[in-house]
Amino acid sequence: MKVLVPPGCGEPVTLLAEICAQAERLRDLTLLGGIQLGDVAYARPEHAALRAVTWHMSSPLADARRRGRVEFVPVRYFDLVTEFARGGHWAPDCVLVHTAPPDAAGYLSLGVSVGVSLPAARTAPLVIAQVNPRMPRTRGNG
8 A cells, every 4th residue: 555645844743653653564555755854763674564665865764775665766846746646656545644623614724734745635545634733724725
């Protein structure tokens, strides 16, 4: 199963920690992501059951790549939407999102990091949200 992890400030840290805790049970899981601001625990040797693919190589991921744990996908930023949406080469089966709490009408906001998450979530078969009261609500389409 391919799971898209939002990059940057949209990284759902709690969901990723749980995925790492359940790594042995979640074999054949591929985490797709860009720049990750957290500790990228899923790329550590103890989580070898998880596979990682990134379009933005960082120092922690570069070390994991040398160990054969991470695949680098050279893709231009403006091609992300087509590559990671339905019909794209890396179309995810699941998209993780990090949201502000629902507003009075029940709508969620992707907050400060919309990027590739919104178009991918619109076409993915499964979307899992980490609702964070500290994520700022933003206006607009995301």
